[in-house]
Amino acid sequence: MSVITVPGTGAGGWRCAACDEDMVMKPVELTYLNSQFTVELPVCPQCGYVLIPEHLALGKMYQVEQLLEDK
Amino acid sequence: MEQAELRQWEYKCIQEESPRCTAACPLHVDARECCSLLAARRVDKAWAVLAKTMPLPGVLARICDAPCKAACLRKDKGGSIEMGALERFLADAAQSPKPPRPLPRNGKSVAVIGGTMTGLCAAWEIARKGFAVTVYCTRPDVGVVLPDGVLDGELAVMDRMGVTIERDAALTPELVEAQLEGRDAVFIDSDGVPETMLTFGEPDEITLGTNRLGLFVGRTGETSPVFMAAAGRRAANSILRFSQGVSMVKSRELEGPYETRLYTRLDKVDPVEPVPADGGYDEAGAVREAARCLKCECMECVKGCVYLKHYKQYPKVYIRQVYNNEAIVRGTRQANKLINSCMLCGLCGTVCPEDFAMDDVCLEARRRMIDKGTMPPSAHEFALRDMAFADGVKCALARHAPGATESEYVFFPGCQLTATDPGGAERAYADLRARLGKVGLILRCCGAPARWSGREALFEESLAELKAAWEGLGSPRIIAACPSCIKTLREAMPDAEIVSHWSILNALGLPETALRAGGTLAVNDPCAAREDGALRADVRGLLDALGVSMVEPEYNGELTQCCGYGGLLNEVDPELGQAAARARAEAVAEDYVTYCAMCREMIARTGKRTMHLYDLLYPGDGEPGARPTPGHSERRENRVRLRERLLRELWSEADGVSAEDFEKIRMTCTEAGAAAMEARRILTSDVQKVLLQAERSGRHLVHGETGRFLASFRPAVVTYWVEYESRDDGYLVHNAWCHRMKIKGGQP
Numbered sequence: 001m002s003v004i005t006v007p008g009t010g011a012g013g014w015r016c017a018a019c020d021e022d023m024v025m026k027p028v029e030l031t032y033l034n035s036q037f038t039v040e041l042p043v044c045p046q047c048g049y050v051l052i053p054e055h056l057a058l059g060k061m062y063q064v065e066q067l068l069e070d071k
Numbered sequence: 072m073e074q075a076e077l078r079q080w081e082y083k084c085i086q087e088e089s090p091r092c093t094a095a096c097p098l099h100v101d102a103r104e105c106c107s108l109l110a111a112r113r114v115d116k117a118w119a120v121l122a123k124t125m126p127l128p129g130v131l132a133r134i135c136d137a138p139c140k141a142a143c144l145r146k147d148k149g150g151s152i153e154m155g156a157l158e159r160f161l162a163d164a165a166q167s168p169k170p171p172r173p174l175p176r177n178g179k180s181v182a183v184i185g186g187t188m189t190g191l192c193a194a195w196e197i198a199r200k201g202f203a204v205t206v207y208c209t210r211p212d213v214g215v216v217l218p219d220g221v222l223d224g225e226l227a228v229m230d231r232m233g234v235t236i237e238r239d240a241a242l243t244p245e246l247v248e249a250q251l252e253g254r255d256a257v258f259i260d261s262d263g264v265p266e267t268m269l270t271f272g273e274p275d276e277i278t279l280g281t282n283r284l285g286l287f288v289g290r291t292g293e294t295s296p297v298f299m300a301a302a303g304r305r306a307a308n309s310i311l312r313f314s315q316g317v318s319m320v321k322s323r324e325l326e327g328p329y330e331t332r333l334y335t336r337l338d339k340v341d342p343v344e345p346v347p348a349d350g351g352y353d354e355a356g357a358v359r360e361a362a363r364c365l366k367c368e369c370m371e372c373v374k375g376c377v378y379l380k381h382y383k384q385y386p387k388v389y390i391r392q393v394y395n396n397e398a399i400v401r402g403t404r405q406a407n408k409l410i411n412s413c414m415l416c417g418l419c420g421t422v423c424p425e426d427f428a429m430d431d432v433c434l435e436a437r438r439r440m441i442d443k444g445t446m447p448p449s450a451h452e453f454a455l456r457d458m459a460f461a462d463g464v465k466c467a468l469a470r471h472a473p474g475a476t477e478s479e480y481v482f483f484p485g486c487q488l489t490a491t492d493p494g495g496a497e498r499a500y501a502d503l504r505a506r507l508g509k510v511g512l513i514l515r516c517c518g519a520p521a522r523w524s525g526r527e528a529l530f531e532e533s534l535a536e537l538k539a540a541w542e543g544l545g546s547p548r549i550i551a552a553c554p555s556c557i558k559t560l561r562e563a564m565p566d567a568e569i570v571s572h573w574s575i576l577n578a579l580g581l582p583e584t585a586l587r588a589g590g591t592l593a594v595n596d597p598c599a600a601r602e603d604g605a606l607r608a609d610v611r612g613l614l615d616a617l618g619v620s621m622v623e624p625e626y627n628g629e630l631t632q633c634c635g636y637g638g639l640l641n642e643v644d645p646e647l648g649q650a651a652a653r654a655r656a657e658a659v660a661e662d663y664v665t666y667c668a669m670c671r672e673m674i675a676r677t678g679k680r681t682m683h684l685y686d687l688l689y690p691g692d693g694e695p696g697a698r699p700t701p702g703h704s705e706r707r708e709n710r711v712r713l714r715e716r717l718l719r720e721l722w723s724e725a726d727g728v729s730a731e732d733f734e735k736i737r738m739t740c741t742e743a744g745a746a747a748m749e750a751r752r753i754l755t756s757d758v759q760k761v762l763l764q765a766e767r768s769g770r771h772l773v774h775g776e777t778g779r780f781l782a783s784f785r786p787a788v789v790t791y792w793v794e795y796e797s798r799d800d801g802y803l804v805h806n807a808w809c810h811r812m813k814i815k816g817g818q819p
Contacts, residue, residue, distance in 0.1 A: 014781055017773035029815035033448070036815070049770055050814050052783070052792065057810040058751075065811050069447030070404045 003027045005040045006060050014051055016044035023051060030061075033068045072436070077394045080432060083425040084387035088333035090367040092154065095142035097301030097327045100124045102139050102154050106364035109157065109357060117361070118165030121158060126195035126300050127213075127225040130188075132162040134215055134296045138328070144335055144365055149342040152364050156348035160357040170228040174201035179314055182250035184242060185263025186211040188296050189289045191229070192303030193258050198232040200311050202255070207240035208263060213296070244268055251285055256310045261291040262299075277326075278309045278319045285313065301327060334424040335367040372419035372427065375626055377651040378412055378640065379419065379429065386419065386427045393436050397443075404445065410436045411450050412647060415523055415638035416598035421629055430638070437525025448788070449811060451524035453752045454642045457707070461486035461516040462533055464728050466710040468514040469540035472504050473721045478511035478547040482572075483560070485553035486516040487668035488685070490706035492698065493713035495685035496552075499572065500717075502582040502689065503550065507575075511544045513537070514714055517556040518563070523639045534563050541567065550575055552685075554599035554606060554667050555637075573609035573666065576688065581616050586687050586695065589618035593659035595674065595681070596631040597667030604629075610666050610684060617687055624658040632658075634673035641673065653677050662696055675700050702745070704755035733759040736766075737801030744794075744804040753791060753807045760786050761793040762802055764819060779805060784819055 011023035023042035028050050030037045042051040052061070092102040101120050109117035122128040125135075135158050143151035179202050183194045186208025194204045211226060226236065240246065242264045250257045258279075261269055271281040274288040279302070281288050287309055289302045305326060312319050346352070346360040372386060373379040382389065389409060396406035413433035420428030440446040460466060466486070471478045482503050484496040503510045515537060521530035541549065541564075549564075551557045552572040561569050576582070594614065600606045607628060614621055626632045635641050635651030642648075655670075656663075656679035663681040665671050675681040675698075686695035701709060718724040736759040740748065748758065765771040765782035772781040783792045790813070794806040 013775045013777075014772040015775060017771050017780065018769050023772075030812045031815055032812040047770065048816065048818075049772065050816075050818055051772060051781070052790070052810060052812075052814070054792070054806065054808045057792065057808045061810050061812055065449070066447075067403065069449060070407050071402070 003038045003040055006056055009041065009053060009056050011042040011051060012053055014042065016047060016049050018049070019044050019046040021046050032065055033071070035068050035071075037064075072394050072397055072439070074394075077390060080390040080427070081387050083423075083427040084385060084390070085332045085334060085425055086369045086385040086387055088369075089331045090333055090335075091142040091144055091331055092139035092152070092367075094331035094333075095139050095328050097138070097298050098124055098304065099325075100139070102152070103364060103366055105161075106152060106154075106157070106361040107366055109161070109361035110364065112354075112358055114161065114164055114354065115166045115168070118161040119168045121161060122168050123171075126192040126303060127188075127229075129162055129167070129221050129225050130213055130217060131192075131296060131300055132158040133217060133221065134188075134213065136295045136297055138295065138297060144337060144367055145343075145363060148337060148340045148365075149363065150345040153345050153348045153352075153360055156352055157357055157361060160352040160354075163351070164354060164357075170231065171199055173199045173232050176203065176233070177201040177314070179203070179255040180205070180253075181310055182207060182254045182257045183260065184208070184240075184246060184250070184257065184268075185260025185289075186236070187260055187263040188213045188299040189293065189302050190258070190260030190263050191225075192300040193260065193289070193306045194234045194303075195229055195232070196304045196307030197258070197310055198229065198234045200307060202310070202314075203233055203235075205235045205237055207237045207242065207246060207250075209240070209242065210238050211236060212263070242268060244270065247286070251283065254285075255314055256285045256287065258306045258310065259286070259288045260303075261289045262293065277305075277323055278312075279306050280309060280313075280319060287313075332425070333367060334369045334371065335365065336371060337365075340365060369424070371422045371424070372429065375418055375422060375630070375632060376414075377632075377635070377654050378414060378647060381412075381647055381650070382409055386423075386429055386432075389429065390432055393432055397436065397439060407440075407445075407447055407450070408644060409433075410440070411447075411643040412640050413638050414598065414633035414635065414640045414651065416631075416633035417601055418598070418626070418630060418632060421601065433638070434523075434525060437523075438527060439525075441525045441527075446525065450643050451520070451526075451639050452788075453703075454520045454639050455524060455526070455529070457703075458486070458516045458518070458520040458533070460707055461490075461710060462536065465726075466514060466707075466714055467536075467540075468512060468714050468717070469543060470722060471511045471544060472509050475509045475511070477509060478544045479509040480507055480550050480570075481511040481513050481541065481544055481547045483513050483517075483549050483551045483556060485551065485556040485668070486514075486710065487672075488553055488683075489514060489710050489713050491668045491672055491701060491709070492683060492685055492691075493709045494691045495683065495689045497713065497717065498584060498689035498691075499552065499582075499685060502584065503572075503575070506579050506582075509547075510550070511547060512717070513540055513544070513549075514710070515540070517551075517553070517559045519555050519559045520639060522559065523637070530563075538564065552666075554597045554603070555669075557606065558599045558603070571606050571609060573606060573613060573684070577609045577612045581613070582688055584689050585617060586690050587618050588687070588695075589620070591620040591622060591661050592664040592682075593622040593624055593661040594627065595624070595634075595655065595663045595665035595670055596627050597665060597670045598631055598633040598637050599667065601629055601631055613684065613688070614664065619664070619687075622659060622661050624655075626658065634667075634670040636669040636673050648673070649677070656681075672700050702749045703752060704748070707754065707756075733763045736762045738762060738795075738804055739801065740804040744806055748804075748807050751807065751809060753809055757786065757789075757791045757809075758793050758804055758807055760784055761791050761807075762795065765793075768819070785813065790814070 026043040028041040105120040137155035140151040392406040415430040518533040548568040635648035652673040656677040666684045671683040680696040682695040761784040764784040
């Protein structure tokens with residue numbers, strides 16, 4: 001499956017506190033209502049903690065959720 | 072929805088019915104559209120509307136006797152539209168559109184005998200249907216003198232359409248016989264031939280057919296030019312049917328003038344006199360006259376409803392969208408939001424002359440969506456979580472009055488009143504106990520949110536618990552304060568006696584606490600009181616006793632509008648919900664008083680001073696209209712605290728509910744943080760759960776510049792993110808957001 005990149009999505013200055021690591025962009029699998037997407041997101045390289053930034057959650061991600069709910 | 076049901080609903084909505092002018096015109100000229108274009112100075116387009124429908128338009132428009140005028144709704148508001156004069160103006164002033172293109176030739180030929188308006192129009196209409204037509208006449212004669220070239224111009228058009236005109240023909244019975252022999256059909260224009268030829272008896276009223284196969288005859292003595300043209304069209308329709316061998320009579324009811332069901336309200340229409348048409352109109356005069364046209368339509372339901380207006384159409388279109396939405400197997404269901412946004416308030420059905428109830432359509436559609444599993448999961452979830460909370464161990468309660476072992480009555484304030492004005496609910500209960508004695512208390516939700524969301528099974532489940540609580544108190548009479556509770560419980564619990572708190576108070580008199588401040592207030596009837604005249608009267612009786620002068624908004628009483636909360640609109644489309652509240656707020660200049668907790672909240676949140684009747688009957692410390700509107704978390708907190716307090720103070724009981732771990736998390740919010748939580752429907756408890764998770768797992772992010780933390784947690788189906796800082800006295804929340812999409816893997 002192709003990896004989706006959402007422009008403007010980055011760590012925005014956040015880093016993993018537990019691992020003391022900078023986030024790196026990596027493909028992450030997201031699921032909703034029987035659909036699955038691979039999206040490039042900021043991830044802690046050590047523990048794998050994924051960040052969903054505010055603008056993504058309320059923007060593109062919200063739109064896709066609504067779309068899937070109407071499918 | 073079955074197709075038959077769709078058709079029934081579609082038939083009920085009359086917005087697409089013809090205006091009276093079109094229905095009265097035997098040719099069904101769209102005078103409304105013509106006037107609309109002319110009023111916009113689109114002269115050529117306005118003429119094209121006439122030319123599209125009329126045969127020989129250059130002639131007919133100049134001699135039309137405008138039967139539409141007698142039917143025009145403007146008649147009693149200054150005078151009918153001078154349609155005949157407008158037609159003449161357009162015939163003179165407009166650029167003629169291209170003549171109509173007939174259908175491809177069908178290889179058949181028809182003779183028209185007689186050349187008056189009827190015969191010529193018949194020839195025009197028959198030629199348009201693809202027949203070759205020959206008109207036999209002495210000469211074409213439309214009975215009036217027209218400006219030079221007008222008739223010749225239309226005859227030239229007919230020539231191009233395939234009509235041959237045989238002038239100076241010998242109009243004899245032999246001609247008829249010969250033509251019947253050689254043609255596919257013959258039409259006799261009775262007023263254009265010698266009487267000696269009329270030997271075929273009266274033609275059939277509908278078909279104009281005679282006892283000779285293939286011979287059609289116009290009725291004699293018609294003097295109205297437009298009815299002569301209509302006779303020509305009727306003959307053409309019959310000849311087409313005859314040549315195709317289909318039914319001669321089926322579905323011809325709408326061929327001539329007919330009654331239309333279109334309803335147009337006139338009470339707000341100011342009378343305007345017609346523009347004098349002596350000597351004909353110039354353009355300015357014609358435009359002004361056309362602008363008097365009322366552009367008749369119904370739209371009664373749409374006018375009064377923010378929701379129906381928002382989707383830009385009217386119920387006949389919406390019902391089709393609802394039907395199509397259900398029929399989709401794969402693809403996007405475009406109408407989910409339309410279905411879920413109806414406030415279910417019933418105003419549309421009340422104002423509709425045909426009782427089209429959008430609420431019935433939408434609620435049924437929601438129920439079917441639930442049954443089929445196609446309801447969007449997020450649509451009503453927040454409200455249903457709130458309902459579950461109100462029915463949960465922290466909020467729900469059922470007790471006899473303190474010290475009593477039985478209940479004559481039980482007070483049911485409803486979950487919204489206890490959420491928004493717990494003090495008022497408490498004082499009301501004290502008053503009822505003091506004056507009625509054995510009054511028990513039930514705190515919980517009536518189940519309306521489950522019902523509105525289409526979840527009947529959930530509603531029944533909630534109702535069963537409520538019934539059990541009520542029966543546990545000995546099935547006393549229920550005193551309910553909330554109009555939605557009253558309506559819901561009366562429908563769902565027919566064996567219970569449900570009395571409104573307002574009628575009780577009318578009987579008992581005002582409570583001691585009542586503020587007899589007087590003044591003028593606008594009364595806001597909640598939509599749940601639409602069909603409950605007694606309830607509305609009780610409220611007015613109390614306001615009268617309080618010395619309040621009452622003002623009624625335009626939409627009120629039976630015709631009241633929803634505040635935007637009904638049907639869970641505010642959950643599904645908060646912007647539209649707020650628009651509904653604003654519409655209500657802007658309807659009056661005076662402060663509002665209402666008797667539904669949600670009406671009060673929705674309208675007060677727009678900034679309009681609005682009080683609940685409890686604010687006057689059982690006031691707290693502050694000014695009645697200035698009581699704050701609590702946010703989502705505070706509303707929950709209010710219910711919990713009320714239950715705790717009542718248990719402790721009235722029944723000397725502990726609440727018996729041990730605090731969960733997350734509730735021990737101490738947190739405050741910045742203003743921005745609190746606003747984000749409120750707008751995104753994120754509760755304090757959701758945030759506390761995130762913070763507890765971060766605290767326990769040690770997993771969170773830190774910001775390189777601000778030093779703030781960021782953590783997430785997914786307690787059930789929504790993932791919450793919280794941006795915060797850690798302080799000595801707990802956490803300070805700066806921001807929060809959420810999403811429903813799940814991160815695959817181990818992130819909790």
